[in-house]
Each structure stands twice: as C-alpha cells, then as structure tokens.
Amino acid sequence: MKTTKLYLGPQHPGITGNMMIELDVEGNKILKSKTHVGYLHRGFEKLMERRTYIQSFPIVCRICVPEPDVNENNYARAVEKLSGLEVPERAKWIRTMVLEMARLQSYLLWMGGQSGSMGLYTMPQWTIGDRDYLLDRFEELTGGRVYHLYVWPGGVRKDLPIGFKTRMLDLMDYLESRMKDYTKLMFENAIFKKRAIGTGVIPKDKALEWGVVGPVLRGTGIKHDVRIDEPYEIYDKLEFEVPTYEGGDIYSRALVRKFEFMQSISIIRQIMDKIPEGPIYNRIPNPFKWKIPKGYTYVKLESSRGEFGYFMASDGSEKLRRVNVRGPAYVHGISLLEKILPGSRLGDVSTILNSLGVCPPEMER
Amino acid sequence: MGFSKLTETKVLLKQYFKDIISIEEGGEQRLIIDLQSKDITSMINHLKDFMDFKHLSMISCVDWPEENKFEIVYILTSYSKNIVLMLKTKIDRKNPKLQSIMSLWPQAVTYEIELNEMFGVFFEGNDRMGEEFILEDWDDIPPMRRDFDSLEYANKNFKFRDERKDKKIIREFISEHYDEWRKK
Numbered sequence A: 001m002k003t004t005k006l007y008l009g010p011q012h013p014g015i016t017g018n019m020m021i022e023l024d025v026e027g028n029k030i031l032k033s034k035t036h037v038g039y040l041h042r043g044f045e046k047l048m049e050r051r052t053y054i055q056s057f058p059i060v061c062r063i064c065v066p067e068p069d070v071n072e073n074n075y076a077r078a079v080e081k082l083s084g085l086e087v088p089e090r091a092k093w094i095r096t097m098v099l100e101m102a103r104l105q106s107y108l109l110w111m112g113g114q115s116g117s118m119g120l121y122t123m124p125q126w127t128i129g130d131r132d133y134l135l136d137r138f139e140e141l142t143g144g145r146v147y148h149l150y151v152w153p154g155g156v157r158k159d160l161p162i163g164f165k166t167r168m169l170d171l172m173d174y175l176e177s178r179m180k181d182y183t184k185l186m187f188e189n190a191i192f193k194k195r196a197i198g199t200g201v202i203p204k205d206k207a208l209e210w211g212v213v214g215p216v217l218r219g220t221g222i223k224h225d226v227r228i229d230e231p232y233e234i235y236d237k238l239e240f241e242v243p244t245y246e247g248g249d250i251y252s253r254a255l256v257r258k259f260e261f262m263q264s265i266s267i268i269r270q271i272m273d274k275i276p277e278g279p280i281y282n283r284i285p286n287p288f289k290w291k292i293p294k295g296y297t298y299v300k301l302e303s304s305r306g307e308f309g310y311f312m313a314s315d316g317s318e319k320l321r322r323v324n325v326r327g328p329a330y331v332h333g334i335s336l337l338e339k340i341l342p343g344s345r346l347g348d349v350s351t352i353l354n355s356l357g358v359c360p361p362e363m364e365r
Numbered sequence B: 001m002g003f004s005k006l007t008e009t010k011v012l013l014k015q016y017f018k019d020i021i022s023i024e025e026g027g028e029q030r031l032i033i034d035l036q037s038k039d040i041t042s043m044i045n046h047l048k049d050f051m052d053f054k055h056l057s058m059i060s061c062v063d064w065p066e067e068n069k070f071e072i073v074y075i076l077t078s079y080s081k082n083i084v085l086m087l088k089t090k091i092d093r094k095n096p097k098l099q100s101i102m103s104l105w106p107q108a109v110t111y112e113i114e115l116n117e118m119f120g121v122f123f124e125g126n127d128r129m130g131e132e133f134i135l136e137d138w139d140d141i142p143p144m145r146r147d148f149d150s151l152e153y154a155n156k157n158f159k160f161r162d163e164r165k166d167k168k169i170i171r172e173f174i175s176e177h178y179d180e181w182r183k184k
Helices: A044-049 A068-083 A089-116 A122-142 A164-187 A190-196 A214-218 A250-274 A328-340 A346-356 A360-364 B002-016 B037-050 B108-119 B150-157 B170-183
Strands: A003-008 A020-026 A029-036 A295-303 A306-314 A320-326 B022-025 B030-035 B055-064 B069-078 B083-092 B097-099 B122-124
Touching: A020 A346, A029 A328, A029 A346, A044 A320, A068 A089, A068 A295, A068 A306, A068 A320, A089 A122, A089 A164, A089 A250, A089 A295, A089 A346, A122 A164, A164 A250, A190 A250, A190 A346, A214 A250, A214 A306, A250 A346, A295 B030, A295 B083, A306 A328, A306 B055, A306 B069, A320 B055, A328 A346, A328 A360, A328 B108, B002 B022, B002 B030, B002 B083, B030 B037, B037 B069, B037 B083, B037 B097, B055 B108, B083 B097, B108 B122
Parallel strands: B030 B083, B097 B122
Antiparallel strands: A003 A020, A020 A029, A295 A306, A306 A320, B022 B030, B055 B069, B069 B083
C-alpha cells in the first residue's frame, strides 16, 4: 500500500494545543511519527532573566494554561530555597489545597478531552460545567478564574474568605456524587472500554527508561509519586493512597486518574478539617533590591500529569541567571509519542495524546 | 533515612571518581557535583547502570559570559534512593562541545537539540544535531545566550506604538517610594 505523509495540526480539534505531528501513514496505520513544536514559543525563560524575582512571577503561571498553580508553587519554592525564606504553616496548608484544587480541575478537563476524543460529547459538557464550580472557588479565593497569581514567595497572597470552608466542602460532596455519573458514562462505557483497552500501550520495562512520569507511569504498574517520594508542603501530614494499575494502556491511565480524583477530594476534606490558624505570609524585602545568594536548585512536584520541575540558578544579583522548566509533556509529547504512536491507528492519535496529557505551551515555554 | 543515603552516595561517588572537582549537598535530597567535561559521560553511565539513577529529569545550560564558559547541568533522579543529582560541567564558550548521552536515554535527544538551538552547544554523537526544534529560520546568535539582547532584537524587528505624552518611568518611581509607603 502507498505511504502517505500526513500533517496533523497545528490547528486540529484532536490535538491538545498548538503543535504538529508529522505522520507517515499506510492506510489507517501509522508507520512513523515526529512532533514539531514552536507555535507557542514566547521565550518566557529569556524574559525572566531580564526581570527581578517578583516581576517574573506573573509570567510563570502562563507557562501551562491548564495548570497555572503548579508553576506558581514551583517558582515560589525555588525562590524560597535559594533565598532561605520561611513559609508560615497555614500558608503551606492553603498551598496544598490550591494544588489539589488544580489537580481536580485538571482532571475534569482531562475527562472532557479524553471522552470527547472518542466521540462521547456529553462528558465534556458535564465536566467543563462542573469545573466551573471549582473555578468559582478559585475566583473567590484568588480573584482570577484561570490564572490565579496566588502562591507567592513567602506564602500566599490572601487568607481564606469567610464561609469558604463550607462552600468548599459542599462542592467536594457535589463532585463526589457526580463521580457516579462519570463512571457510568465514561469509565464503564462500552465504547470507551473498547477503544481504551490495549491502545497506546507503554511496556512496563521500558517506562522508566523512556522518562515516563505521573499517572502514565502508575498506569504501567510502577508506583512513583513525588508527593510520597519527596513530600513537599504538607503532604507528609496527610493520608492518601497512590494507585497503580497494570496494563500501561489508556484504560489503566484513566483508572489511575479516576482513583486520584477521589483521593484529591479526600485530601481537600482533610485540609479543611485540620488547617491551623496563623499568619499566611512572611514579608519579603523590597523586591526591587532583593538580592538572592548565588546557588542552584531543582524543585519538583507532582502535577496532574507527572513530575513538574524547575531548575533555577542565581548569581547573587536581583535578577535570575537562568530558570529552566521541565514539564511532563516535554518528554511525553515528543520522544515518548514518537515511540508509541507507530503501529497504532490514525483515529487513536488524539486519544493517546489526551491520555498522555500533552500540553504544548510547557514544551516551548 | 534520606540523610544517610545522601551521605552514603556522596562517599561512594568520592571513592569511585577521584577527579570530581567538588561535591556538596544542596538542601534535602540534593547533591551538586562539579566535574570536568571529559568525565561526564562515564560518570552518567556509571550512575545509571550501577547506582540506580534511572530517571533523567532534565538537561539544562547556564551561560557565564564573564568566565567565558557554558555550564551544562544534568539532573538525574534515583527513585530508590530518593536523591536528585545535579551534575555540572563547564565547557568553553568559544567551542562548546560535549559527548551526547542519547544512547542512555531516548529523551535526551530532545534536550540536546534544544540546547544546540538555544545556546549553540554541540553534542557529538547525536545524529539529529542541528535540527530545528522551536525556532524557524533563525539567523541571529543562539537566543538564550546572555549576550543576545531580546529587547534590542524586538526594537529592531518590531514596531512599537507611539507613547503617551504623560508617561513616567513607573518602575523607578515605585522603587524610590516603596519603603516609605510600606511604613504607612
């Protein structure tokens, strides 16, 4: 059969952002794939070298659109590590809550994308709608719905509003009850199972070598989670389970995410229950004259798609020497995709992309 | 627990590699190691095969034009030891060359292509070196180098709108008055 070259993207409903996949196809079968990025390069890392530490802060949340809080938290922790700034206890609890809220909203977005890519269009309607309830809470807490600019070196910007706790717990009850519907419509759906089981398989013995992280790695049966391996903020004081499923296909990744969704709800309930009183931020020095000692640091956390790391080098001046962002999509979207796409069907490309959590803005920054 | 493994790794590495320039602890579960550029491949090989540093977190580069050096940083993670290693090596800025580690990790290719494009570091043995990754038809110096001035480039290539007549330099204004405002 004749081999055809097919360019999928950069504008395509099945692609999870602006990137292009160059495919060699034979009929319906993919022979070779190559990822091209560059459509969203904004030069953030370069821009941050020209700015003071606090001026760089509004930039970092733009690095990944569905997960701004992850970037804010990483940046804040990197600056704190380099400068030796302490964070009050209550701020750490609030930060953890924000991270888990971010995980929930990201999983809701993923559920919509994953089932939408299989033609189950009711799910996106539901999950995007439910995600808006979470965004309402974000708006109440931070003032912004998508970009929050909330986690700040030294703490968080504002305390919890009055009555926030009750509304948050109500929302958690609501999301938990919704999970039954999601399970019926998506996770136990015959079409979803048929298309997800055995598709986009990552072999267990290759997963670590290929740099797979996060729910995708746990979907192959290997249990690694930054929250447990290297507890940051207050994760060592919370009780939660990290699920693993054997198989390495889209379905096992979906089950991992489903389990983690419920765990996040339980974590937020624990935080709401145990959060201590106290100050929420430590004052930083005059940000225009704030010199940070020379040093290197690498901070990481578990985002909804895996290890999200920030490498930061400071040279003792008011400005950053270098910051480098390691998003999970940098590996998942380029080298891993080139490994697992060949052999699968053309119709499964967007399904696989969604299940890996590929987010182009963080590949290019 | 984490502390003892950190010290153990430190001692082991010191014993095995006599040529290490310096090795220090950079906070909890972090080791910062300075190496000569010729040792980097054998060190990474040893770390991956015998010391269980199986996960390549990232390859990064820091530019030090005042010393005329590029500093390449390899960040490796060991899941079993819970340690993150930062292997640093300084190479000449005029002729930046290093051995590729693409045979150890397939994803290293992407990092190396990006460093080649953004800093002009050449990785020997990477067959996809020189490929366009993010930039298209770039003819200036590699843009992440410190001596590439992004503001100057923007001024040269893009047109700005006319300024307002009543403008003042807000940044300096705030900086002068910041301390006195904060007292209020």
